[in-house]
Amino acid sequence: MVIASEAGPSKSGREKEGSPEEKDDRTFECNICLDTAKDAVVSMCGHLFCWPCLHQWLDTRPTRQVCPVCKAAISEDKVIPLYGRGSTKQEDPRNKVPPRPPGQRTEPENNGGFPGFGFGDGGFHMSFGIGAFPFGFVTSSFNFGDHHHQRPAHGAGRGMALLDEDPFVSKIFLWVAAIFIMWLFYA
Amino acid sequence: MQSLKAGHLDASRWERRLQKELMSLMKEPPPGVEVDGDQAEQNLSLWTVHMKGAEGTLYEGESFQLQFKFSPKYPFDSPEVTFIGSNIPVHPHVYSNGHICLSILTDDWSPALSVQSVCLSIVSMLSSCKEKKRPPDNSFYVKTCNKNPKKTKWWYHDDSV
Ligand SMILES: [Zn+2]
Ligand SMILES: [Zn+2]
Numbered sequence: 001m002v003i004a005s006e007a008g009p010s011k012s013g014r015e016k017e018g019s020p021e022e023k024d025d026r027t028f029e030c031n032i033c034l035d036t037a038k039d040a041v042v043s044m045c046g047h048l049f050c051w052p053c054l055h056q057w058l059d060t061r062p063t064r065q066v067c068p069v070c071k072a073a074i075s076e077d078k079v080i081p082l083y084g085r086g087s088t089k090q091e092d093p094r095n096k097v098p099p100r101p102p103g104q105r106t107e108p109e110n111n112g113g114f115p116g117f118g119f120g121d122g123g124f125h126m127s128f129g130i131g132a133f134p135f136g137f138v139t140s141s142f143n144f145g146d147h148h149h150q151r152p153a154h155g156a157g158r159g160m161a162l163l164d165e166d167p168f169v170s171k172i173f174l175w176v177a178a179i180f181i182m183w184l185f186y187a
Numbered sequence: 188m189q190s191l192k193a194g195h196l197d198a199s200r201w202e203r204r205l206q207k208e209l210m211s212l213m214k215e216p217p218p219g220v221e222v223d224g225d226q227a228e229q230n231l232s233l234w235t236v237h238m239k240g241a242e243g244t245l246y247e248g249e250s251f252q253l254q255f256k257f258s259p260k261y262p263f264d265s266p267e268v269t270f271i272g273s274n275i276p277v278h279p280h281v282y283s284n285g286h287i288c289l290s291i292l293t294d295d296w297s298p299a300l301s302v303q304s305v306c307l308s309i310v311s312m313l314s315s316c317k318e319k320k321r322p323p324d325n326s327f328y329v330k331t332c333n334k335n336p337k338k339t340k341w342w343y344h345d346d347s348v
Pocket of ligand 2: 043045046047067068069070071072
């Protein structure tokens with residue numbers, strides 16, 4: 001009977017597996033595909049999955065949505081996406097369907113400061129003010145479901161135009177603005 | 188989108204998960220459990236696992252063979268697990284055709300489970316047995332059941348054995 005207790009589910013043998021480095025890698029493995037979690041989400045009970053993997057599981061048993069690891073209740077709108085530093089890069093679009101649920105974020109206290117031109121972290125910010133635009137584009141409230149470009153808003157709503165979208169849209173806008181300025185000069 | 192609708196990992200991820208499981212099972216098998224690695228490598232969707240009855244239990248000294256069949260929907264879909272070969276353990280939850288009445292193989296399956304955890308559950312199921320006997324409905328079941336135990340509507344009434 002000693003054997004029986006040893007073979008119990010509480011001791012799955014995981015504790016003693018692999019070298020320390022190997023163990024470290026495993027910490028961020030999806031509990032379903034066993035690969036490093038892609039488009040990672042974490043459940044309220046703390047278990048890590050790829051979003052596509054978890055979504056497939058929830059789809060498989062729509063009437064009984066439980067965490068695959070601990071059987072706690074789980075649902076699509078209660079998982080938290082994880083954004084690591086490298087997660088702004090483009091990813092295989094197949095993995096984006098369906099879109100990961102958005103992170104919930106509240107705006108911090110407005111701490112002001114002109115954001116200027118930002119060319120950092122993979123995205124493209126463009127900020128400019130022209131008298132001909134008497135209104136501000138407040139874009140921080142837009143959410144196009146593209147979570148790879150989320151970042152804190154930069155004092156939006158202070159009378160300056162602010163764009164915080166994906167590079168393509170920014171570029172189009174730049175061209176429109178340039179044409180408009182040229183038109184102002186030559187008209 | 189298509190692969191998601193079909194409800195399975197794409198082929199390479201399905202393969203990768205099974206490869207990972209196979210590697211870890213060969214590298215660190217639970218006591219008394221041994222997977223036939225060559226066979227599994229030839230056909231990843233069909234594994235044979237050799238299992239020894241644990242010491243100090245009614246099955247000490249016996250050895251059994253388990254067959255695992257993985258559908259393309261694995262791990263969202265549970266594997267089909269049966270005892271095969273000449274020695275089918277005599278146990279209240281094991282039918283003489285090798286079918287096993289174990290809830291994690293159907294209703295309580297989760298994609299976080301693995302071949303290893305299924306093996307451990309079966310070892311533990313055998314180890315806690317107090318009397319070697321077949322399920323009461325064995326002869327009727329064996330005559331009428333589908334070849335695939337997952338097609339059986341199991342009624343899990345007794346969690347203690
Ligand atoms: Zn995954
Ligand atoms: Zn959990």
